[in-house]
Amino acid sequence: MVRGEFDQIARYFAPLAAGAPGAFGLRNDAAVLSPPPGEELVVTLDTLVEGVHFLPEDPPDLLARKALRVNLSDLAAMGARPLGYLLSTAWSSRIDDAWIEGFTNGLAADQKTFGLHLLGGDTVKTPGPLTLSITAFGSLPRGGALTRSGAKTGDGLYVSGRIGDGALGLLALRGALRHLSLSEQEQLEQAYRLPEPRCSLGPALIGLANACLDVSDGLLADAAHLAEESGLQVIIEAPAVPLSDAAQAALAEDPELFTQVLTGGDDYELAFAIPPVEEPKIAVLSQELGLSLTRVGRFAEGAGVLILDRGGRPLTLEVRGWTHF
Amino acid sequence: MVRGEFDQIARYFAPLAAGAPGAFGLRNDAAVLSPPPGEELVVTLDTLVEGVHFLPEDPPDLLARKALRVNLSDLAAMGARPLGYLLSTAWSSRIDDAWIEGFTNGLAADQKTFGLHLLGGDTVKTPGPLTLSITAFGSLPRGGALTRSGAKTGDGLYVSGRIGDGALGLLALRGALRHLSLSEQEQLEQAYRLPEPRCSLGPALIGLANACLDVSDGLLADAAHLAEESGLQVIIEAPAVPLSDAAQAALAEDPELFTQVLTGGDDYELAFAIPPVEEPKIAVLSQELGLSLTRVGRFAEGAGVLILDRGGRPLTLEVRGWTHF
Numbered sequence: 001m002v003r004g005e006f007d008q009i010a011r012y013f014a015p016l017a018a019g020a021p022g023a024f025g026l027r028n029d030a031a032v033l034s035p036p037p038g039e040e041l042v043v044t045l046d047t048l049v050e051g052v053h054f055l056p057e058d059p060p061d062l063l064a065r066k067a068l069r070v071n072l073s074d075l076a077a078m079g080a081r082p083l084g085y086l087l088s089t090a091w092s093s094r095i096d097d098a099w100i101e102g103f104t105n106g107l108a109a110d111q112k113t114f115g116l117h118l119l120g121g122d123t124v125k126t127p128g129p130l131t132l133s134i135t136a137f138g139s140l141p142r143g144g145a146l147t148r149s150g151a152k153t154g155d156g157l158y159v160s161g162r163i164g165d166g167a168l169g170l171l172a173l174r175g176a177l178r179h180l181s182l183s184e185q186e187q188l189e190q191a192y193r194l195p196e197p198r199c200s201l202g203p204a205l206i207g208l209a210n211a212c213l214d215v216s217d218g219l220l221a222d223a224a225h226l227a228e229e230s231g232l233q234v235i236i237e238a239p240a241v242p243l244s245d246a247a248q249a250a251l252a253e254d255p256e257l258f259t260q261v262l263t264g265g266d267d268y269e270l271a272f273a274i275p276p277v278e279e280p281k282i283a284v285l286s287q288e289l290g291l292s293l294t295r296v297g298r299f300a301e302g303a304g305v306l307i308l309d310r311g312g313r314p315l316t317l318e319v320r321g322w323t324h325f
Numbered sequence: 326m327v328r329g330e331f332d333q334i335a336r337y338f339a340p341l342a343a344g345a346p347g348a349f350g351l352r353n354d355a356a357v358l359s360p361p362p363g364e365e366l367v368v369t370l371d372t373l374v375e376g377v378h379f380l381p382e383d384p385p386d387l388l389a390r391k392a393l394r395v396n397l398s399d400l401a402a403m404g405a406r407p408l409g410y411l412l413s414t415a416w417s418s419r420i421d422d423a424w425i426e427g428f429t430n431g432l433a434a435d436q437k438t439f440g441l442h443l444l445g446g447d448t449v450k451t452p453g454p455l456t457l458s459i460t461a462f463g464s465l466p467r468g469g470a471l472t473r474s475g476a477k478t479g480d481g482l483y484v485s486g487r488i489g490d491g492a493l494g495l496l497a498l499r500g501a502l503r504h505l506s507l508s509e510q511e512q513l514e515q516a517y518r519l520p521e522p523r524c525s526l527g528p529a530l531i532g533l534a535n536a537c538l539d540v541s542d543g544l545l546a547d548a549a550h551l552a553e554e555s556g557l558q559v560i561i562e563a564p565a566v567p568l569s570d571a572a573q574a575a576l577a578e579d580p581e582l583f584t585q586v587l588t589g590g591d592d593y594e595l596a597f598a599i600p601p602v603e604e605p606k607i608a609v610l611s612q613e614l615g616l617s618l619t620r621v622g623r624f625a626e627g628a629g630v631l632i633l634d635r636g637g638r639p640l641t642l643e644v645r646g647w648t649h650f
């Protein structure tokens with residue numbers, strides 16, 4: 001049984017808007033929102049389709065949290081702190097009250113974790129697959145937005161956290177990494193299902209980083225985006241790419257998986273350009289945040305991506321990440 | 326043929342973002358947006374699914390414009406002027422470049438008409454029906470937002486424009502109004518396909534209206550929303566409901582169509598509560614805007630909706646508008 005639209009909103013969604021005065025309890029045509037004084041607003045949108053971006057059997061609470069986190073990662077990439085979000089849901093016929101309850105429980109959990117509220121949205125039915133769209137709002141000091149286009153020659157390329165766990169996690173979920181221990185498989189699966197948006201790191205990079213984005217298409221493709229938008233070449237030192245213990249175990253067995261690590265995407269780590277004069281501050285920031293920040297390469301005159309192996313020799317990869325299509 | 330995501334964005338969507346500096350040419354993870362000084366932001370979202378909210382054969386340019394206008398109507402209902410929008414598109418397999426070109430041409434036309442820009446969004450593929458979601462941004466003087474909950478006993482209930490043309494237009498498109506002249510049918514169809522959001526009226530009602538919404542579910546259901554949120558009864562005088570010449574012709578043939586007029590929805594006119602002391606200003610405002618503003622009833626102690634016929638006798642309708650589900 002699925003409730004009517006108004007009943008569903010009152011029961012499952014209005015509680016998510018409690019505490020956000022501009023949401024008017026979801027009973028108006030629109031919501032009111034203001035950035036804090038001296039700040040400007042950042043907006044981003046991600047759309048997820050069942051069977052394309054997630055699987056029908058994905059637990060609804062984890063799906064909800066991942067959908068929200070992917071957007072928070074986009075906000076973090078520009079240096080913004082989260083404020084709130086709008087939710088568009090097109091329910092397929094299989095979605096029942098229990099599913100919606102799990103889904104909204106997941107949203108409630110992450111609203112608490114990341115300090116934001118539901119502000120509004122739209123709920124419709126679809127004869128097709130479940131389709132979700134989240135519009136997230138954040139704010140940052142006026143004029144401070146980090147973009148993809150500011151990297152300079154000589155800047156170091158840094159990444160947060162570990163690279164490749166998300167992509168390897170998807171392989172693990174598909175049963176392709178059975179040679180790993182169960183705990184290693186679970187660790188990778190968790191990274192795929194519930195990425196950690198770098199909401200504290202992004203704002204801390206304002207004034208430090210010359211360019212920034214979040215790694216969603218794979219480090220290779222996203223480093224290429226930074227290089228292209230900045231009119232430079234980016235050089236990645238393959239041995240410097242930070243790997244989790246589980247990823248190292250996977251690669252020890254099958255070194256070819258390094259392609260997945262660099263191109264599989266779903267990392268939701270930040271990749272950013274730091275001018276040499278600011279590089280000493282990155283170690284301090286890493287300690288403050290309790291988050292590893294690793295120099296994996298540098299920007300240089302030229303174009304495209306160059307990957308160097310342990311001996312400094314160029315590596316060639318056949319795949320170049322995916323373009324969503 | 327459908328282009329890849331990046332190519333498609335560069336060719337069809339980036340031109341829609343030209344002139345909006347915070348959109349960064351659609352090449353970043355998010356967009357930056359600020360309300361003008363002294364104003365706050367209003368955000369709204371509408372999702373449209375092919376086969377549910379529109380038909381596969383609907384012309385893509387008109388569909389684009391209607392999708393945008395429905396959101397502008399929500400902004401107007403709160404008193405906000407449009408600033409920009411985010412677009413989520415889940416393309417079904419039938420969507421080709423020609424369709425996307427028609428769609429973006431429609432957006433371009435209405436961006437010009439209503440003075441706003443595309444700020445960002447997401448473009449994905451779906452194995453299901455075409456699904457569109459628009460998040461629209463507007464702004465209004467801080468604290469000035471019109472809501473549904475402020476109507477007071479004795480306030481007059483007003484509507485803009487004409488009621489029922491949208492609902493009758495859908496009937497005309499289905500061939501159910503063949504007794505009308507071709508020009509009458511076309512006039513009604515046009516009202517359904519391309520509503521006129523009341524972007525000038527909404528902001529002008531700030532400080533005048535005690536409550537406001539846009540009529541999307543039908544005058545009956547939406548007047549009931551105003552009454553319920555304000556804790557009052559609303560009394561509608563049926564003969565006062567403003568009808569176009571084409572609607573009058575339709576009703577002359579089949580008086581039962583009045584139910585469609587009151588409950589069919591898709592009007593996108595504003596319905597608002599005006600205290601008696603402000604009522605003289607409404608005629609002035611109507612002249613200034615060149616838009617008819619009609620008193621169709623009043624708010625009273627109690628609850629629910631009462632509809633009175635020409636003799637002041639209560640009318641009963643079986644249908645109460647639709648709840649989308």
